Amino acid sequence: MPIALLTDFGFQDSYVGVMKGVIATIAPTAQLIDLSHALPPQDLYAARFTLLSAYPYMPPGTVYLVVVDPGVGTQRRAVAVRTSQGIFVGPDNGVLSGIWQSNCQRNQGIVKAVELTNVDYWRSPHPSTTFHGRDIFAPAAAHLANGVPLDNLGARIDPQSLINLPLQAPIATAKGWTGAVQYIDHFGNAATTLLASTVTVSDWSVTIGERTLPGSQTYEDVLTGQGLALVGSHGFVELAVNRGSAQQQFGLAVGDRVELTLHPSPAPCDPA
Incomplete structure (x- = not known):
């Protein structure tokens, strides 16, 4: 069973390699897939969206190991959540919530959720207070990839208690829809919740704000340096600048409100 890793650890330090070493010790045959290790440090929203946009392309039954964890060592829970897409392991701080927080429905698609309380499946019963990725999450993901039942790893928890990051879900209006920016990629393109x-x-x-961007099919539909809106490869409406950064040019941030306006074609005139 493959394990897909997503962290904000970067590549300068040994953190990613150490987690992979822990996994290889427990599940040496597990295929490891690196989704990204270059997320902005402690950026829960970036982790949420990256996971949300990546999981549809992973093999069925993948175990997802997500470690963006500014609350490491505190009372925040360590969890594993099974959905129809696979098993998601990480801190209960909202980074996993994009998987089930969709279509305006809370915790959609969760089959089972547990808190990782069984120390038999930790690397050590005395984990580091700064590296749960090594001592709790990586071992849990490896055991799950080996086929260990989810219930073995800890006590079941109510899916309704899982943390969801606050974002404006799409709301229908008289002219179209409202939503919000949910992620900005390294090109400066802003994916919305629409x-x-x-x-x-x-x-x-x-x-968005005082600026209206035309709906387009490709970035080249407008002149270089001009803004536009289009449907991105991730399936959400995206704000962009042709060969530029929408974030820099428009001062965008996660959570900014956006309004989509539909302009239906006028009815044909009656020649009579």
């Missing part, structure tokens, strides 16, 4: 399915006509636009 799904591709909200774009139901060919003529549309997105307003």
